[in-house]
Amino acid sequence: MSVRNAPPHAGAMLESLRGLGYAPATALADLIDNSISANSREVSIHLEWAGPESWVRVVDDGDGMDDRTLETGMRLGARDPKAERAASDLGRFGLGLKTASFSQARRLTVASRKNGGPVVCLRWDLSLVGQEPGTEWPLFEGPAPGSEHLIAPLVKMEHGTIVLWENLDRIVTDGFNATDMIELVDRIEAHLAMTFHRFLDGPQPDLRLLLNSREVKPWDPYLVGHPGKALESPVYRILHTTGVTAQGHVLPHRDMLKPAEQEVAAGPGGWTQQEGFYVYRNKRLLLAGSWLGLGDGGKPWSCDEAHRLARIRLDIPNSADADWKINVLKSTASPPVRLRSQLHRLASEARDTARRVFAHRGYITPASGTRSSAVAGAWQVRRSVQGTSYRIARDHDLVASILNRAGPVKSDILSLLRLIEETVPVQRIWLDTTEDKETPRTGFVGAPDNEVMETLSSMFEALVTFRGLSPTEARERLGRTPPFDRHLDLVSALEVKDRQ
Ligand SMILES: Nc1ncnc2c1ncn2[C@@H]1O[C@H](COP(=O)(O)OP(=O)(O)O)[C@@H](O)[C@H]1O
Numbered sequence: 001m002s003v004r005n006a007p008p009h010a011g012a013m014l015e016s017l018r019g020l021g022y023a024p025a026t027a028l029a030d031l032i033d034n035s036i037s038a039n040s041r042e043v044s045i046h047l048e049w050a051g052p053e054s055w056v057r058v059v060d061d062g063d064g065m066d067d068r069t070l071e072t073g074m075r076l077g078a079r080d081p082k083a084e085r086a087a088s089d090l091g092r093f094g095l096g097l098k099t100a101s102f103s104q105a106r107r108l109t110v111a112s113r114k115n116g117g118p119v120v121c122l123r124w125d126l127s128l129v130g131q132e133p134g135t136e137w138p139l140f141e142g143p144a145p146g147s148e149h150l151i152a153p154l155v156k157m158e159h160g161t162i163v164l165w166e167n168l169d170r171i172v173t174d175g176f177n178a179t180d181m182i183e184l185v186d187r188i189e190a191h192l193a194m195t196f197h198r199f200l201d202g203p204q205p206d207l208r209l210l211l212n213s214r215e216v217k218p219w220d221p222y223l224v225g226h227p228g229k230a231l232e233s234p235v236y237r238i239l240h241t242t243g244v245t246a247q248g249h250v251l252p253h254r255d256m257l258k259p260a261e262q263e264v265a266a267g268p269g270g271w272t273q274q275e276g277f278y279v280y281r282n283k284r285l286l287l288a289g290s291w292l293g294l295g296d297g298g299k300p301w302s303c304d305e306a307h308r309l310a311r312i313r314l315d316i317p318n319s320a321d322a323d324w325k326i327n328v329l330k331s332t333a334s335p336p337v338r339l340r341s342q343l344h345r346l347a348s349e350a351r352d353t354a355r356r357v358f359a360h361r362g363y364i365t366p367a368s369g370t371r372s373s374a375v376a377g378a379w380q381v382r383r384s385v386q387g388t389s390y391r392i393a394r395d396h397d398l399v400a401s402i403l404n405r406a407g408p409v410k411s412d413i414l415s416l417l418r419l420i421e422e423t424v425p426v427q428r429i430w431l432d433t434t435e436d437k438e439t440p441r442t443g444f445v446g447a448p449d450n451e452v453m454e455t456l457s458s459m460f461e462a463l464v465t466f467r468g469l470s471p472t473e474a475r476e477r478l479g480r481t482p483p484f485d486r487h488l489d490l491v492s493a494l495e496v497k498d499r500q
């Protein structure tokens with residue numbers, strides 16, 4: 001059998017590797033993965049705007065590399081993707097450093113120092129590939145002439161690594177200016193704050209991340225500790241896996257968040273882009289919101305408004321990479337078929353709660369899902385073979401008390417209620433909801449206090465005079481009843497009217 005050796009053409013190979021689909025932020029995240037795997041405690045990123053001379057540099061205080069490790073690390077396919085890795089290792093394919101860097105820059109310089117040893121430095125320069133006679137894959141020693149100062153910080157460090165990107169032809173394109181650079185830094189900050197939030201979180205974070213000298217603060221997708229959350233499930237162990245866990249979260253309705261909090265909670269991609277599963281591999285976020293192709297009746301769930309408050313934290317270990325089809329970009333993961341039904345169950349719990357919170361404007365108590373000893377709702381939903389209808393509860397405290405006092409107009413009031421019920425503008429509400437992507441306003445949102453007070457006083461009267469509750473009991477009950485539970489100051493001001 002005759003065999004031919006068919007190595008790739010270096011130039012063509014390297015150029016095509018540039019198009020894997022990295023954005024600047026995802027490419028930087030891949031470099032930070034390497035820093036974390038090398039036990040860094042602080043990673044400092046700098047983007048310098050200097051027109052065509054602009055550069056990006058990542059300095060970490062990790063273990064660093066000696067000359068041999070650096071040379072291996074600079075090779076494409078430095079390590080076998082099938083090899084077992086330390087549990088904290090965020091790498092996989094032995095490509096990230098090179099592919100991430102080439103996606104943004106034509107020149108990649110890596111300088112490193114281990115245990116106070118010598119500073120070692122190697123460099124790829126795509127513009128010089130094919131120019132060196134006899135060397136198809138030329139790896140240059142040392143920084144490019146004129147760039148020595150950019151790797152100088154390493155001299156003062158015992159150990160650590162500097163990755164330097166120059167000739168940023170994919171970032172500094174025609175028309176790109178200083179303002180664009182500032183916006184880019186903001187986008188990068190949002191992405192890193194999200195991707196590494198679990199490293200940056202807590203009183204003693206594992207990692208400090210600096211971006212142009214500013215500390216990157218973690219972004220918490222789950223608003224942990226917010227009193228308005230409707231669900232924070234236990235951490236479930238997924239059966240038949242080695243250490244996959246999941247936790248369901250339902251965020252508070254937006255009425256319960258201040259406008260600034262809402263924008264932050266939505267996340268960099270916006271509400272609907274950020275609902276569903278958040279998949280972490282060794283605490284590093286791979287996927288920020290996706291229903292992972294799960295669905296009902298063969299139809300995958302789409303990212304819609306009604307379920308935007310559901311977020312499920314899913315943790316997988318790196319030993320399960322092949323099982324979950326982790327890609328080079330670390331931007332996708334797909335659950336093994338045998339786990340789908342478990343994940344479906346978990347997701348359904350979070351989705352159901354999220355939908356209820358969305359529809360009821362947040363009137364669901366945390367965890368339990370229902371309110372005890374509140375006044376019964378004014379509306380009832382009736383389902384029958386003829387379809388669903390909406391009825392005003394005749395035994396609602398206020399309604400019952402009015403009917404009781406109505407005397408000769410009682411039948412007119414009943415006709416009026418019936419008229420309202422039969423003409424609920426269902427179509428209109430439905431249209432407005434889909435169009436505005438919000439349920440229409442109810443529950444006195446934005447109403448002045450005196451209007452709320454008018455209805456509240458009538459309710460209070462009905463409870464005290466008609467139902468025979470003591471004023472304290474009546475106030476207590478109203479305080480638990482939506483929508484008045486959001487006007488506790490008004491509720492506590494309720495007094496029995498002087499009747500003479
Ligand atoms: N910041 C760094 N500190 C120490 N070693 C590094 C660093 N970046 C890369 N390396 C070394 O280079 C190798 C190749 O990195 P990379 O191409 O990202 O592939 P992977 O992370 O999948 O191993 C790493 O396995 C590691 O040995």
Ligand SMILES: [Mg+2]
Pocket residue numbers: 030033034090091092095096097
């Ligand atoms: Mg890597």
